[in-house]
Amino acid sequence: MTEALRIGIAGLGTVGAALFSAITARHTMLTQICGREIRIVAVSARDRGRDRGIDLSGVTWFDDPVELARSGEIDVLVELMGGDSDPALSTVRTALGRGVHVVTANKALLARHGVDLATIAEEHGVLLNFEAAVAGGIPVIKAMRESLTGNSISRVYGILNGTCNYILTRMQRENMGFADCLAEAQRLGYAEADPAFDIEGNDTAHKLAILTSLAFGTKIACDEVYIEGITNITIDDIHAADELGYRIKLLGVAQRTETGIEQRVHPTMVPKDSMIAQVDGVTNAVTIEADILGELMLSGPGAGGDATASAVLGDIADIAKSRPGHQHGPALGRPAASLEPYRQAEMQSHQGGYFISLRVEDRTGVFASIATEMAKNGISLESIVQRGQPAAARSGQTVILVTHATTEASVRNAVDGIRGEGYLAGAPQVIRIERTAAG
Ligand SMILES: NC(=O)c1ccc[n+]([C@@H]2O[C@H](COP(=O)([O-])OP(=O)(O)OC[C@H]3O[C@@H](n4cnc5c(N)ncnc54)[C@H](O)[C@@H]3O)[C@@H](O)[C@H]2O)c1
Numbered sequence: 001m002t003e004a005l006r007i008g009i010a011g012l013g014t015v016g017a018a019l020f021s022a023i024t025a026r027h028t029m030l031t032q033i034c035g036r037e038i039r040i041v042a043v044s045a046r047d048r049g050r051d052r053g054i055d056l057s058g059v060t061w062f063d064d065p066v067e068l069a070r071s072g073e074i075d076v077l078v079e080l081m082g083g084d085s086d087p088a089l090s091t092v093r094t095a096l097g098r099g100v101h102v103v104t105a106n107k108a109l110l111a112r113h114g115v116d117l118a119t120i121a122e123e124h125g126v127l128l129n130f131e132a133a134v135a136g137g138i139p140v141i142k143a144m145r146e147s148l149t150g151n152s153i154s155r156v157y158g159i160l161n162g163t164c165n166y167i168l169t170r171m172q173r174e175n176m177g178f179a180d181c182l183a184e185a186q187r188l189g190y191a192e193a194d195p196a197f198d199i200e201g202n203d204t205a206h207k208l209a210i211l212t213s214l215a216f217g218t219k220i221a222c223d224e225v226y227i228e229g230i231t232n233i234t235i236d237d238i239h240a241a242d243e244l245g246y247r248i249k250l251l252g253v254a255q256r257t258e259t260g261i262e263q264r265v266h267p268t269m270v271p272k273d274s275m276i277a278q279v280d281g282v283t284n285a286v287t288i289e290a291d292i293l294g295e296l297m298l299s300g301p302g303a304g305g306d307a308t309a310s311a312v313l314g315d316i317a318d319i320a321k322s323r324p325g326h327q328h329g330p331a332l333g334r335p336a337a338s339l340e341p342y343r344q345a346e347m348q349s350h351q352g353g354y355f356i357s358l359r360v361e362d363r364t365g366v367f368a369s370i371a372t373e374m375a376k377n378g379i380s381l382e383s384i385v386q387r388g389q390p391a392a393a394r395s396g397q398t399v400i401l402v403t404h405a406t407t408e409a410s411v412r413n414a415v416d417g418i419r420g421e422g423y424l425a426g427a428p429q430v431i432r433i434e435r436t437a438a439g
């Protein structure tokens with residue numbers, strides 16, 4: 001039998017410890033499937049003494065993950081530390097540069113340095129696998145990198161952050177407060193080390209930027225993603241959406257338009273009967289619109305130790321099954337040198353429907369003035385309703401509008417015009433509505 005595939009794991013937190021357990025528990029099965037043993041020979045983490053519920057006797061400990069990458073003891077470096085700079089960056093660079101395969105779950109690192117790292121992997125004839133980096137356990141990287149080859153993709157969108165979807169689901173179902181939902185997501189191992197990355201939308205943006213590159217064959221452009229997180233979404237917004245027949249989800253959307261590519265992350269209203277509206281809790285979903293295949297939707301566990309470890313393990317098994325000397329597929333689905341420059345479409349020209357909620361003072365003519373501002377900007381309304389204020393506010397009204405398809409620029413102009421009228425009693429809430437596949 002071929003020699004064992006020697007694994008070094010840098011990072012033994014939620015994902016690293018789950019991966020260690022999975023490989024240890026399935027040792028015999030993996031050997032049979034891969035035709036060679038997968039053996040963890042070395043690890044690195046910050047705190048050697050911490051109880052992780054795993055047996056580290058028999059593996060070499062490195063205080064410094066870069067030393068692990070340099071050690072010569074390993075065939076595969078598994079990076080599970082996180083962060084878009086050192087030590088993750090130098091650990092991965094060092095491993096690839098020495099001809100060691102890399103598996104990582106680190107979307108922040110790939111979003112910023114993915115093209116460089118893919119180039120180094122190609123130069124050294126090794127694999128850079130990152131299934132766990134986007135939508136956790138869902139095999140979306142494989143689908144886009146391999147199964148959809150030759151398709152032209154027009155749009156890819158989805159729920160890409162388990163923490164946010166978990167928070168929005170519990171707020172909607174149980175009226176739970178935002179902070180309590182977030183604390184629970186952290187306890188369950190879903191959130192990033194700094195959960196601001198989750199709730200402010202950056203984590204979704206990192207994943208979206210990777211998907212955009214795979215979908216459109218362009219260089220990764222994570223700084224070009226328009227980002228709004230979920231921190232301004234209130235239970236009142238969720239209830240108002242519900243009454244109108246919508247759910248609010250944090251979506252990442254990448255779409256080809258006539259002027260370039262739109263990459264946007266924002267809370268989004270989706271019809272309650274759409275497939276994506278039914279995706280709840282930590283579950284993620286990705287929809288890909290492809291010309292040969294048609295529409296593909298993948299859904300499954302998007303975060304958590306075991307779900308993520310499953311994707312990492314699949315990537316390791318692919319390396320174990322590959323044979324030395326065989327050409328390895330490029331990390332981003334095509335040779336890094338052939339990735340095209342990214343061309344950004346302006347957010348102002350985004351087209352779609354909008355939900356606009358305005359807290360207004362009790363004044364004669366307010367309703368008519370709002371309707372006039374909308375008409376002035378060419379916005380046609382699907383509905384406009386007026387209701388009393390939530391209990392917290394003492395007086396006034398809330399006016400809720402749903403628009404037909406219009407442009408971002410028109411909506412921003414109209415809302416600015418309304419602001420200028422002086423009757424708003426709070427910040428306007430604007431939530432985009434996305435066209436989605438029916439359930
Ligand atoms: N938790 C999830 O559900 C999930 C899902 C998909 C991807 N990821 C990604 O997987 C990676 C790991 O996530 P996690 O949830 O296991 O994180 P974690 O915070 O639980 O664990 C991180 C591990 O890396 C080690 N580490 C961090 N900085 C280090 C440093 N400077 N030097 C040495 N060791 C260091 C820590 O000691 C710890 O063992 C991140 O990139 C994350 O974005 C996590």
Ligand SMILES: N[C@@H](CCO)C(=O)O
Nearest residue numbers: 161162163191192303
């Ligand atoms: N914090 C991330 C982990 C999975 O990438 C999430 O909640 O989706």
Ligand code: NA
Nearest residue numbers: 131134136138
């Ligand atoms: Na995945």
